[in-house]
Amino acid sequence: MSGILVLAEHKNGELIGLSTEILGAARRLADQLGEKVVALSLGSGAGEAARKAITYGADSALTVENPALDEYSGDAWVAALLAAHKEVEPSIVLMGQTMVGRDLAPRYAVRAGTGVAMDCIDLSIEGGKLVMTRPVFGGNAHASYTSKTSPAVATVRAKSQEPLEPDPSRSGEVKAISVDVSSRSKVVGREEVKAEGIRLEDAKVVVSGGRGLGGPEGFEQLHQLAEVLGGAVGASRAVVDLGWVPVSLQVGLTGKVVTPDLYIAVGISGASQHVAGITGVKNVVAINKDKDADIFKISRYGAVVDWKPFMAAFLEECKRLKA
Numbered sequence: 001m002s003g004i005l006v007l008a009e010h011k012n013g014e015l016i017g018l019s020t021e022i023l024g025a026a027r028r029l030a031d032q033l034g035e036k037v038v039a040l041s042l043g044s045g046a047g048e049a050a051r052k053a054i055t056y057g058a059d060s061a062l063t064v065e066n067p068a069l070d071e072y073s074g075d076a077w078v079a080a081l082l083a084a085h086k087e088v089e090p091s092i093v094l095m096g097q098t099m100v101g102r103d104l105a106p107r108y109a110v111r112a113g114t115g116v117a118m119d120c121i122d123l124s125i126e127g128g129k130l131v132m133t134r135p136v137f138g139g140n141a142h143a144s145y146t147s148k149t150s151p152a153v154a155t156v157r158a159k160s161q162e163p164l165e166p167d168p169s170r171s172g173e174v175k176a177i178s179v180d181v182s183s184r185s186k187v188v189g190r191e192e193v194k195a196e197g198i199r200l201e202d203a204k205v206v207v208s209g210g211r212g213l214g215g216p217e218g219f220e221q222l223h224q225l226a227e228v229l230g231g232a233v234g235a236s237r238a239v240v241d242l243g244w245v246p247v248s249l250q251v252g253l254t255g256k257v258v259t260p261d262l263y264i265a266v267g268i269s270g271a272s273q274h275v276a277g278i279t280g281v282k283n284v285v286a287i288n289k290d291k292d293a294d295i296f297k298i299s300r301y302g303a304v305v306d307w308k309p310f311m312a313a314f315l316e317e318c319k320r321l322k323a
């Protein structure tokens, strides 16, 4: 058997959004190649996740429904993936650029004797081969790769692929496989970070602040505007490094990739490493007192002003319009 093997990550049987996007991409690639899509789901709820993966485009699914796999463990998960590899003998293996995918893809690739392209934003077929495109040089350029070895392994960036509309009438075989899930490491504790409001990655509007705000108190106004617009607050790395806001707000190459419809960049210069996190944004609006700031090069609208009086007036107007 040959096919496209997709790691279908889930929480208690509910597929994560990125897995539905990858299944959509896998379906399109498989149709071009005349191959099958096989989903793999692990841990408690894997059966449920597998059935959902079929509605999102997989032809069949493999599961290891063992609670020992509920927490990610490199040893145990790679063993499960290698067992699935043996079943499928895939030509392509896809997983998300998630905490799991970042760790698992290289581990798996080395054991399968192949390479891996991380953080891909585009997947296509040329001459029967998978072409994997990813940002390089801090997002300033894109590079495309094919794999000389099989399978071609890629991790895929969130929001870079479109999911299919789930079709509950689709059916396919769900097969449980057995794996030795013993691991040399174990999780000794887990601390949940309480997040308030809309997740930055899911927000339709992001109001982001940089060093130009002059201090952490500037973020208060950004939070107010985000609330009025039903969005979330983001930040540049400079202000995270200064300790003004937590790292969970950082947008960019080493932060989060966001894809809102509207991204308001306040006092952000537009360094390439920041821009790497907003390349998929539809409308960037920049507020910066330097007319030559790089952020204006990627902005649809811009205001060359001191952010403080501008933001106060803008916030009032937004509140008035909403009332």
Ligand SMILES: Cc1cc2nc3c(=O)[nH]c(=O)nc-3n(C[C@H](O)[C@H](O)[C@H](O)COP(=O)(O)OP(=O)(O)OC[C@H]3O[C@@H](n4cnc5c(N)ncnc54)[C@H](O)[C@@H]3O)c2cc1C
Pocket (backbone or CB within 6 Å): 209, 210, 211, 212, 213, 235, 236, 237, 238, 239, 250, 251, 252, 253, 254, 255, 256, 266, 267, 268, 269, 270, 271, 272, 273, 274, 277, 287, 288, 289, 290, 293, 305, 306, 307, 308
């Ligand atoms: C390996 C690596 C990875 C990195 N990853 C990231 C990343 O993920 N995300 C990220 O953001 N950065 C990242 N950086 C850092 C990046 O290079 C920049 O240093 C950072 O983005 C700059 O943040 P900033 O725009 O807030 O600050 P600055 O560059 O200091 O810019 C501040 C801006 O505010 C404007 N300003 C000042 N006062 C006002 C005012 N009163 N009103 C309006 N505008 C004003 C200025 O004109 C200026 O354009 C990374 C760097 C490296 C080397």
